[in-house]
Amino acid sequence: MEIFRTKTNIDFIGKKNYALIFSGILVLVTIFSLVIHKGLRYGVDFSGGILIQVKFSQPVTASQIKESIQPINLPNCVVQGFEEKGQNEFLIQSSRMDIDIEKIQPLITQSLAKSFGEKNFEIRRVETVGPKVGKDLRKKGVMAVIFSWIIILIYVAFRFEFSFGLGGVVALVHDVIVTVGAFSITNKEIDLTIVAALLTIVGFSINDTIVIFDRVRENRRKSPGASLPVLINQSINETLSRTIITTGTVLLGVLALFFFGGGVIHNFAFAMLVGCISGTYSTLYIVSPVVIFWEEKFRGKKLKRR
Amino acid sequence: MVKNLTGRIIIVLIVTFAGLFYLLPSTSEKLPEWWKNKVDKIHLGLDLQGGMHLITEVQTDKALENILNQYVQTIEELLDENKIPFVEVKIHNDQTIGVELLDKAVEEKFMKVIKNNLPYLKYLRAEAGEDFYRAIFEVDKNEIRNIRDSAVKQALETIRNRIDQFGVTEPVIQRQGEDRILIQLPGIKEPERAKRLLRQTAMLEFKLVNEEGDLEEALNGRIPPDSEILYEEIVDRETGKVVERKPLLVKKRTLLTGDMLVDAQPQINSSQYNQPYVSIKFNAKGAKIFKTITTNNVGKRLAIVLDNVVKSAPVIREPIPGGRAQIEGNFTLAEAKDLAIVLRAGSLPAPIKILEERMVGPSLGKDSIEQGIRATIIGSLLVVAFMIFYYNWSGLIANVALILNLILIFGVLAAFEATLTLPGIAGIVLTIGMAVDANVLIFERMREELRAGKTPWAAIDAGYKKAFSAIFDSNLTTIATAAVLFQFGTGPIKGFGVTLCVGLLANFFTAVFVTRVIYDYLVIVKKVKTISI
Numbered sequence: 001m002e003i004f005r006t007k008t009n010i011d012f013i014g015k016k017n018y019a020l021i022f023s024g025i026l027v028l029v030t031i032f033s034l035v036i037h038k039g040l041r042y043g044v045d046f047s048g049g050i051l052i053q054v055k056f057s058q059p060v061t062a063s064q065i066k067e068s069i070q071p072i073n074l075p076n077c078v079v080q081g082f083e084e085k086g087q088n089e090f091l092i093q094s095s096r097m098d099i100d101i102e103k104i105q106p107l108i109t110q111s112l113a114k115s116f117g118e119k120n121f122e123i124r125r126v127e128t129v130g131p132k133v134g135k136d137l138r139k140k141g142v143m144a145v146i147f148s149w150i151i152i153l154i155y156v157a158f159r160f161e162f163s164f165g166l167g168g169v170v171a172l173v174h175d176v177i178v179t180v181g182a183f184s185i186t187n188k189e190i191d192l193t194i195v196a197a198l199l200t201i202v203g204f205s206i207n208d209t210i211v212i213f214d215r216v217r218e219n220r221r222k223s224p225g226a227s228l229p230v231l232i233n234q235s236i237n238e239t240l241s242r243t244i245i246t247t248g249t250v251l252l253g254v255l256a257l258f259f260f261g262g263g264v265i266h267n268f269a270f271a272m273l274v275g276c277i278s279g280t281y282s283t284l285y286i287v288s289p290v291v292i293f294w295e296e297k298f299r300g301k302k303l304k305r306r
Numbered sequence: 307m308v309k310n311l312t313g314r315i316i317i318v319l320i321v322t323f324a325g326l327f328y329l330l331p332s333t334s335e336k337l338p339e340w341w342k343n344k345v346d347k348i349h350l351g352l353d354l355q356g357g358m359h360l361i362t363e364v365q366t367d368k369a370l371e372n373i374l375n376q377y378v379q380t381i382e383e384l385l386d387e388n389k390i391p392f393v394e395v396k397i398h399n400d401q402t403i404g405v406e407l408l409d410k411a412v413e414e415k416f417m418k419v420i421k422n423n424l425p426y427l428k429y430l431r432a433e434a435g436e437d438f439y440r441a442i443f444e445v446d447k448n449e450i451r452n453i454r455d456s457a458v459k460q461a462l463e464t465i466r467n468r469i470d471q472f473g474v475t476e477p478v479i480q481r482q483g484e485d486r487i488l489i490q491l492p493g494i495k496e497p498e499r500a501k502r503l504l505r506q507t508a509m510l511e512f513k514l515v516n517e518e519g520d521l522e523e524a525l526n527g528r529i530p531p532d533s534e535i536l537y538e539e540i541v542d543r544e545t546g547k548v549v550e551r552k553p554l555l556v557k558k559r560t561l562l563t564g565d566m567l568v569d570a571q572p573q574i575n576s577s578q579y580n581q582p583y584v585s586i587k588f589n590a591k592g593a594k595i596f597k598t599i600t601t602n603n604v605g606k607r608l609a610i611v612l613d614n615v616v617k618s619a620p621v622i623r624e625p626i627p628g629g630r631a632q633i634e635g636n637f638t639l640a641e642a643k644d645l646a647i648v649l650r651a652g653s654l655p656a657p658i659k660i661l662e663e664r665m666v667g668p669s670l671g672k673d674s675i676e677q678g679i680r681a682t683i684i685g686s687l688l689v690v691a692f693m694i695f696y697y698n699w700s701g702l703i704a705n706v707a708l709i710l711n712l713i714l715i716f717g718v719l720a721a722f723e724a725t726l727t728l729p730g731i732a733g734i735v736l737t738i739g740m741a742v743d744a745n746v747l748i749f750e751r752m753r754e755e756l757r758a759g760k761t762p763w764a765a766i767d768a769g770y771k772k773a774f775s776a777i778f779d780s781n782l783t784t785i786a787t788a789a790v791l792f793q794f795g796t797g798p799i800k801g802f803g804v805t806l807c808v809g810l811l812a813n814f815f816t817a818v819f820v821t822r823v824i825y826d827y828l829v830i831v832k833k834v835k836t837i838s839i
Contacts, residue, residue, distance in 0.1 A: 053670070102660050106498060124670040130661040133361060144794035148787045155786065159779055193729055196791055196799045200736065203787035207780040211747065214776035242750045246743040249689050253739030256685030257732055262677030265732055
């Protein structure tokens with residue numbers, strides 16, 4: 001079975017204006033959403049605070065739980081259902097830097113015991129992060145993503161050319177922005193696992209891009225006089241079936257995680273889902289315009305060197 | 307052209323068996339003992355086996371404060387011994403010590419005494435006026451660093467001792483940076499009790515009660531200079547709150563401390579309504595001091611103070627030569643047991659603060675494993691099915707490589723005793739999706755070559771050759787990001803970086819080397835004429 005039996009000849013470069021407008025809209029939507037929600041919603045990893053996952057032996061409602069812990073006066077307290085299957089599992093969260101994480105946890109347990117009875121609930125998971133550590137982790141997370149961009153820029157520039165590296169990294173930045181935007185719009189939390197997903201998306205997106213660059217390198221050797229836009233278009237078309245298929249197989253894995261991986265991994269799978277699709281899109285439509293733009297701007301200098 | 311096919315087949319077989327050798331102990335119990343002893347099961351992260359992860363910070367400032375207080379006490383004693391009259395010795399806000407002498411005349415003698423006895427105390431300057439003379443000292447900066455450092459080292463030791471007594475298998479206790487300590491307790495059943503045990507400073511002091519002093523006067527603010535007010539706390543069992551604090555006037559001077567103990571055991575007092583208590587035993591030096599105190603103070607009360615709270619203040623009825631005593635104080639048996647543990651393990655030199663805590667209960671751990679395995683199997687089946695559907699028999703070859711890839715990932719994890727976490731399982735699922743990419747690159751190339759009219763053998767050769775550089779560069783960049791994850795990540799995230807890295811590295815071997823061997827075998831040995839792709 002084969003999707004592209006004949007050589008495709010889709011004009012990717014020609015559509016670059018549409019692509020840039022589309023991406024521009026995505027970025028604007030992200031910024032808009034960030035402004036409306038007043039920044040990103042951080043998980044306890046980054047905001048500090050406490051998260052408790054509780055499973056009840058009988059059906060309860062979030063408001064019952066909220067009422068039960070009301071006397072503790074937890075600032076910014078959020079109670080939400082975990083895993084929609086009606087499993088009586090809830091997340092109690094307070095993402096504030098200034099609460100005393102050492103005192104809060106036993107207080108919550110006591111209140112729950114008083115309202116529901118000690119034997120009727122089980123603490124499945126607790127995460128408490130003090131303010132200092134929260135800030136540290138946030139810094140680390142951002143640094144890791146930026147660091148990955150730099151490493152890839154250097155590597156691609158070294159193995160291919162600087163303009164290629166630049167194009168690749170612009171696509172990566174685009175992917176991270178879009179994924180973060182998706183989280184902002186759906187009001188999902190960003191924590192360490194999401195940062196891990198972002199890094200994976202970076203790795204995956206550059207994968208696609210490099211395959212195309214490799215083809216460009218090969219085609220350039222075959223037809224040295226060809227113009228860059230033509231070369232790039234040709235290379236994208238030649239590797240198109242591989243690009244689609246690999247995105248497909250990775251998506252199969254991600255969908256398996258999304259539907260069957262369980263609640264703890266769910267947000268991670270969501271990030272990967274958005275990132276994979278964005279990664280493929282950015283590889284096809286974002287990288288080349290950047291490369292061509294850079295080359296045209298500085299082609300004068302380059303020709304002289306040759 | 308054959309390029310040592312036999313040799314390559316042997317390599318593939320060796321690697322496969324090595325992978326299985328390390329993998330199987332984790333999956334099956336029915337293996338011979340020697341095998342199970344050589345290879346451990348795969349280590350599961352805390353999020354998969356349940357357990358507690360703590361990052362604590364040693365409050366070294368407090369340790370410094372304690373040392374400064376000791377200096378003050380020592381200076382006062384020296385001044386007394388050498389009959390140098392002084393007004394007061396005080397610690398200032400900037401951690402300097404000011405000694406106010408009665409008159410300047412004794413300055414030289416004073417300086418000599420300090421220099422001879424307290425080498426780490428450096429003279430800064432003197433503040434003098436009409437009717438006062440104050441010498442300001444600070445503790446040598448290197449010594450301060452040493453004090454902070456040994457506070458952390460000692461805290462590390464003490465925590466280790468306490469956890470030993472608690473009986474956790476394979477705990478992790480590590481120093482992180484200057485003053486943080488990482489503690490990981492896998493499979494712990496009573497996380498709250500463990501936290502209490504770890505954080506209790508457990509400073510035990512014996513002080514004489516000031517029988518002559520006036521408690522009333524002291525409560526109003528007129529405390530005799532050699533004494534202080536400490537409280538006995540009555541705790542309500544139900545709420546755990548302190549409901550009453552009984553004040554007691556005690557002499558400041560600490561006569562004995564907990565580090566002179568050699569043993570502490572929880573006991574039950576059968577003659578007193580089975581009230582639990584802790585019996586303690588001093589070492590030789592402590593026993594001698596104890597004998598002296600009890601001999602000289604019969605009829606007076608001795609306050610037993612734990613973390614600045616009076617536990618009890620029994621009357622000394624007779625001299626106690628044996629170095630044994632009892633700590634009573636309305637304990638439950640569990641409290642007596644825990645107190646005995648911390649007394650045996652030693653007190654913390656400074657309080658520790660919990661900066662980060664993550665606890666996963668065992669039931670969630672089990673659920674996570676189940677869900678992780680399910681996702682892995684479903685993901686694998688989907689990809690395997692797709693490969694066969696899209697690439698026919700070549701797809702089957704790619705699937706063989708995929709299975710070997712999985713075996714190698716688990717094998718390497720087991721061999722290097724790396725930890726598998728829930729994100730790590732996600733990494734494996736992703737590797738499955740990404741691993742076939744190498745094969746897709748090769749197969750698409752092969753299809754191109756076949757379309758251009760090349761023979762099967764030439765198509766295989768060209769496919770592998772031309773695809774290799776793309777595979778190399780793309781896999782390497784993904785490995786680079788996985789390495790960044792490993793470097794910057796903590797705990798579960800590190801696990802993700804590890805499986806992704808290992809998976810992709812193994813992928814080089816399985817997707818390229820192994821599949822090529824299979825193709826070569828088919829074409830050369832089985833003399834297959836066409837490629838099903």
